[in-house]
């Protein structure tokens with residue numbers, strides 16, 4: 354069991370489950386609140402559950418650019434300053450074992466032990482994302498965090 358922030362729990366309840374991409378969206382939303390406040394635009398180069406979190410967290414205009422299919426977010430303030438956040442692939446990549454288990458589950462071929470192993474791997478990935486610092490989570494981005 355993972356203990357999470359109440360806002361993240363609410364997002365997960367709405368989303369249906371706590372998944373790694375939702376957690377990434379929540380972490381991006383936390384940075385967006387600091388960087389954009391309540392005004393600005395987010396261009397998301399992703400197609401994932403992260404958007405569910407972002408759409409629920411702020412009043413920002415969200416544009417989708419799913420061409421690259423990665424976790425890259427452009428936070429554009431109303432003063433036209435831009436902060437680019439890119440989540441490194443090692444934090445996004447679920448791993449071959451998890452992908453194989455997911456395939457078995459979707460085909461109804463997984464044993465109870467394999468289903469438990471799947472959930473354990475998901476929890477581990479969620480924990481890695483939750484415990485990463487902003488600098489580690491967004492290490493590929495242009496780190497121009499504004500200090501208030």
Ligand SMILES: [Zn+2]
Pocket residue numbers: 368372373374375402
């Ligand atoms: Zn999800």
